[in-house]
Amino acid sequence: MEKRDWSQFACPNPHCQVVGQRGLPSIRPHGWSSKTQGIRCLRCTACGTNFSERHGTPLFRAQLPPAQIADIAQHLVEGTGMRATGRLCGVSLNTVLRIALRAGEHAQAFHDQQVRHVQARQVQADEAWAFVGKKRQAL
Numbered sequence: 332m333e334k335r336d337w338s339q340f341a342c343p344n345p346h347c348q349v350v351g352q353r354g355l356p357s358i359r360p361h362g363w364s365s366k367t368q369g370i371r372c373l374r375c376t377a378c379g380t381n382f383s384e385r386h387g388t389p390l391f392r393a394q395l396p397p398a399q400i401a402d403i404a405q406h407l408v409e410g411t412g413m414r415a416t417g418r419l420c421g422v423s424l425n426t427v428l429r430i431a432l433r434a435g436e437h438a439q440a441f442h443d444q445q446v447r448h449v450q451a452r453q454v455q456a457d458e459a460w461a462f463v464g465k466k467r468q469a470l
């Protein structure tokens with residue numbers, strides 16, 4: 332019998348009465364999303380929704396191995412450009428863009444879940460760097 336802690340998972344069904352609530356006994360393993368990769372399918376007993384344990388993560392429905400997705404994300408975190416990341420990791424630009432979008436959405440959801448009740452009096456945004464394209468030549 333498999334002994335894993337499922338308390339970190341929550342029902343993703345927006346119509347469920349316990350949507351987004353972690354630590355409930357209503358999330359149980361329910362077969363496999365991919366048995367060869369060891370990805371469990373979970374079921375919310377409150378509403379009957381089945382979902383992958385990777386739902387809502389950058390790995391959900393990914394064709395690439397998780398280690399390669401982590402490599403791509405690491406290049407992006409270090410500030411490597413999208414096209415350069417694609418060349419270095421041997422994937423297309425669209426793949427890099429898709430992984431960047433999914434990782435960003437996941438990071439935002441993680442941040443919204445973890446950072447609460449912070450009353451900031453002063454915010455410094457000087458650590459954020461971005462490339463801004465120049466459309467016209469300076470005269």
Ligand SMILES: [Zn+2]
Nearest residue numbers: 342347375378
């Ligand atoms: Zn549910």
